[in-house]
Amino acid sequence: MGQRMNRSREKRPEDWSSPSVAKESPGPRFSLFDQEEALLAHAEEMVGKLDQVADGVRALADAYRQSYRSQTRLLRMSDRMQLDLQQANQKLEAQAESLRTLNEALEKEVQARETLAEELHRLAMMDDLTGVYSRRQVLEVGERELARRRRQGLTPLTLLMMDLDHFKRINDKYGHAAGDTVLVAFSEVLRRNLRESDAVGRLGGEEFLAVLPDVDLQGGLALAERIRSEIAELRIPWQEEAIRLTVSIGVAGILAVHESLDDTIMRADDALYQAKVAGRNRVTVAGSGAQGPEG
Numbered sequence: 593m594g595q596r597m598n599r600s601r602e603k604r605p606e607d608w609s610s611p612s613v614a615k616e617s618p619g620p621r622f623s624l625f626d627q628e629e630a631l632l633a634h635a636e637e638m639v640g641k642l643d644q645v646a647d648g649v650r651a652l653a654d655a656y657r658q659s660y661r662s663q664t665r666l667l668r669m670s671d672r673m674q675l676d677l678q679q680a681n682q683k684l685e686a687q688a689e690s691l692r693t694l695n696e697a698l699e700k701e702v703q704a705r706e707t708l709a710e711e712l713h714r715l716a717m718m719d720d721l722t723g724v725y726s727r728r729q730v731l732e733v734g735e736r737e738l739a740r741r742r743r744q745g746l747t748p749l750t751l752l753m754m755d756l757d758h759f760k761r762i763n764d765k766y767g768h769a770a771g772d773t774v775l776v777a778f779s780e781v782l783r784r785n786l787r788e789s790d791a792v793g794r795l796g797g798e799e800f801l802a803v804l805p806d807v808d809l810q811g812g813l814a815l816a817e818r819i820r821s822e823i824a825e826l827r828i829p830w831q832e833e834a835i836r837l838t839v840s841i842g843v844a845g846i847l848a849v850h851e852s853l854d855d856t857i858m859r860a861d862d863a864l865y866q867a868k869v870a871g872r873n874r875v876t877v878a879g880s881g882a883q884g885p886e887g
């Protein structure tokens with residue numbers, strides 16, 4: 593007990609022996625010590641608690657510092673990411689732009705190729721000078737019509753083989769350009785006289801073939817005669833002159849279901865030859881006599 597008292601006394605500051613404490617504790621001297629001890633213990637406890645609070649504040653400050661640091665780091669990262677995203681976006685926009693340009697160029701290229709293919713197809717189908725079908729196309733139409741006729745039964749089909757008379761003389765007298773103009777004028781007469789369902793093509797030079805579906809021999813003959821007479825009356829202005837021309841025509845109708853287009857063309861060609869031999873400017877029906885301007 594003596595030791596405890598001495599230690600308490602050593603630790604006790606001067607003002608702790610204030611009269612108020614002494615007044616409130618009028619009991620024997622050792623009970624004052626008890627109170628002082630209690631106060632000291634309480635103070636120590638308070639100091640301990642304050643230490644704890646300080647530790648807590650330090651921990652909070654540390655946590656705050658750490659969270660602040662990580663927030664700053666996150667902010668920096670987010671800034672960097674935003675910059676990266678902006679750059680990536682710019683790159684993507686540039687790529688999209690060049691893709692658009694490439695696409696437009698490709699579309700133009702495809703369009704040019706389509707136009708070229710159409711032009712090639714048209715060239716293959718049409719005769720460049722006269723605008724009537726090419727040899728290939730008119731023969732194709734003939735084959736198609738023949739096949740249709742075989743499928744549907746014996747509907748008539750008539751061919752006209754036409755050849756301008758002494759065309760070489762026109763070329764020789766007026767020149768090749770005049771000859772071309774004559775070929776164009778002849779084609780216009782054909783177009784005027786044929787129906788939409790008919791097809792006419794230039795086989796070569798001054799020779800033309802007309803395919804007349806659903807037209808019988810009589811109808812073909814009448815049409816051929818109309819063409820012949822219109823051509824004979826035609827005057828084609830050329831420089832100071834007027835070019836005159838005539839045409840010979842061979843007419844042939846499909847004979848039987850099995851007859852080929854080539855065979856019918858051959859018979860029409862024979863009829864044309866007969867018209868030429870008989871004096872030109874006339875229509876001849878295959879397997880019959882020639883019909884001249886006089887009928």
Ligand SMILES: Nc1nc2c(ncn2[C@@H]2O[C@H](COP(=O)(O)OP(=O)(O)OP(=O)(O)O)[C@@H](O)[C@H]2O)c(=O)[nH]1
Pocket residue numbers: 721755756757758759760761763767768769770771772775796797798868872
């Ligand atoms: N201007 C022109 N002439 C052509 C064309 N194609 C062929 N010819 C010419 O047509 C002429 C045909 O002559 P020929 O085969 O002797 O026939 P033709 O003079 O009409 O005599 P016939 O048929 O017997 O009445 C040739 O002189 C060819 O050079 C062409 O596209 N334009």
